[in-house]
Amino acid sequence: MATFTFNMPDVGEGVAEAEVVEWHVKVGDRVEEDQHLVDVMTDKATIDIESPVAGVVTQLAGAVGDTIAIGAMLLVIETEGEATPAEAEAAAGQIEDDMSDADGADGQADQPLPVGEEVGDGGSAPEPSLVPAVSEPTPLPPAPKGAGEVKVLASPAVRQRARDLGIDLAQVRPAEDGRVRHGDLDAFLAYNAGSGFGAAGKARGDETIKVIGLRKRIAQNMAAAKRHIPHFTYVEECDVTDLEVLRAQLIEGRGERPKLTMLPLLITAICKVIPQFPMINARYDDEANVVTRYGAVHLGMAAQTDSGLMVPVIRDAQAKNLWQLAREIGRLAEAARSGKATSEELSGSTLTVTSLGPLGGVATTPVINRPEVAIIGPNRIVERPMFVSDGMGGERIAKRKLMNISISCDHRVVDGHDAASFIQGVKRLIESPALLLVD
Numbered sequence: 001m002a003t004f005t006f007n008m009p010d011v012g013e014g015v016a017e018a019e020v021v022e023w024h025v026k027v028g029d030r031v032e033e034d035q036h037l038v039d040v041m042t043d044k045a046t047i048d049i050e051s052p053v054a055g056v057v058t059q060l061a062g063a064v065g066d067t068i069a070i071g072a073m074l075l076v077i078e079t080e081g082e083a084t085p086a087e088a089e090a091a092a093g094q095i096e097d098d099m100s101d102a103d104g105a106d107g108q109a110d111q112p113l114p115v116g117e118e119v120g121d122g123g124s125a126p127e128p129s130l131v132p133a134v135s136e137p138t139p140l141p142p143a144p145k146g147a148g149e150v151k152v153l154a155s156p157a158v159r160q161r162a163r164d165l166g167i168d169l170a171q172v173r174p175a176e177d178g179r180v181r182h183g184d185l186d187a188f189l190a191y192n193a194g195s196g197f198g199a200a201g202k203a204r205g206d207e208t209i210k211v212i213g214l215r216k217r218i219a220q221n222m223a224a225a226k227r228h229i230p231h232f233t234y235v236e237e238c239d240v241t242d243l244e245v246l247r248a249q250l251i252e253g254r255g256e257r258p259k260l261t262m263l264p265l266l267i268t269a270i271c272k273v274i275p276q277f278p279m280i281n282a283r284y285d286d287e288a289n290v291v292t293r294y295g296a297v298h299l300g301m302a303a304q305t306d307s308g309l310m311v312p313v314i315r316d317a318q319a320k321n322l323w324q325l326a327r328e329i330g331r332l333a334e335a336a337r338s339g340k341a342t343s344e345e346l347s348g349s350t351l352t353v354t355s356l357g358p359l360g361g362v363a364t365t366p367v368i369n370r371p372e373v374a375i376i377g378p379n380r381i382v383e384r385p386m387f388v389s390d391g392m393g394g395e396r397i398a399k400r401k402l403m404n405i406s407i408s409c410d411h412r413v414v415d416g417h418d419a420a421s422f423i424q425g426v427k428r429l430i431e432s433p434a435l436l437l438v439d
Contacts, residue, residue: 001078004053008040008061008074015042017069020062021213029057031077038074041213045343055079065212154180161185214308225370228286230411233365234419238427240381241401246433250322257323262403263301263355264325266378266426268436270353271297271318273425280422281351283371284413291373291413300349300369301329303336310336311369313349322436351376364406373410374419379403 011018018040025037031051038049059076061068068074152169154162158180162169165185172188174180211219243265251260274281278293285292299317303310312332317325335341352369353376360380368375381403390396405426409419429435 001080003058004055004077004079006037006052006074006077008068008070008072009049010070011040011042011047012045015070017067018042018047019067019212019216020064021046022064023060025057025060025075027057027060031055031057040068041217046213049074051077053077053079065210065216152180153178158182158185165189214310218308221370222367225367229368229370231365231368231408232411232416232419233406233408234416234423235363235404235406236420236423236427237402237404238430239386239400240403240430243430243433244381244401246436254323258326258330260322260326261329262378262381263329263353264322265433265436266376266405266430267299267314267317267325267353268322269426269429270299270351270376272429272436273422274318274351276425277418277422279414279418280374280409282373282413283350284373284410285371286412294350296350298348298350300352300372301332302352302354303333305337305339307339310341310346311349311352312336312341312345313347315348353378356380363404366406366408368408368410373413375408377406377408379406 008018019042021039021041023038025031025035031037031054033051033054035051036048037051040047040049055077057075058078059073061072061074152172153174154169159169161182162172162180162185167185167188169180172180172184174184175187240262243262247260247262247265254260274297279291281297282291282293284290296316297318299314300311301314303312312335314320314325314328314332320328332341332345335345349369349372351372351374354364354366355378356364358380360378363379364377366375366377381401383399383401385397386400386402387395388398388400405423407419407423409416
């Protein structure tokens, strides 16, 4: 028997350490050569590491969420033959080849992801000792009986239900036979609906969930953005009634082209206004104290996934028409949800748009995708009565579709006047949608 120490391989250029996301083996397990051992996450990607030898696992380097340096011990395997240094080098070489073939398949951009949503983070289940059992309802003490009081007749199930609801069975009038049944409890509850009978819900056990993997990266990026960037948010209301009419007309004649949502129209408006406000489409390197204003718009698009929020990037959004934008939005969103988005597709944005769609609320204060200097958040479309021109110099009341647009900016780079002027420019195009279709 021999002991083979498998060190953390070099998983990518410039990577000094990796976080353990999930172990697929435990001490005492027998593993075969090329068996999946562990998932680790770097700044660039999530990587599957396989065993270079067969044997029995005798030691693991750390728990889920721990960080292990490149070259440090990852796990120890007891093998039947002699483990040679050449085997370890071959294993490390195979990891590097795998990285070059599929770099960043499950990776993410360096961004705070501002809209959120409820997500599974792939964390380990809490230990049983950490989860207290749900306590049973405490039975009510029996009411004192008078000399002539008759005992209430009811089945054990009815009695238990009454205890759960906090009802004294002596107060319930049975419908027949002097026995209280479930129907009698229902009638009592209906009649006393305003008396507070019935619990709002049942207690659940507490959970302890370790923050790891993508959720940990999101937390770190969000904290860094709020810590380093002095945010301010500006919100404007836009009348999108005519824009929705235009969208419906375009959808009616789209044929085989992709579904057209509001987002491609908004992106088109943003790209048309950006040249007048180059400070919006920029990145700030606060360590070097350098602001880079970009000529092309590489638009980040926040997308909800089972693992968390990711921001795939629409390259050269300013060069695409409405249908091309719609197709690229659909492709990138699906790649992010399925975990197939590449590192290149999840990095390099110069400006981000984030939207909760129908859940968008009245207004949002999105967190900037550092090192960008601005993030735009369209909100939910609502219908409200408004005063509009009647065409004869007067006004009338009409039902209009309205949408608020929020923008958060880095106040070190963008002034409030510039942010407001930029959104006003976007508003003019949205409220006169014919201008979106002309150069």
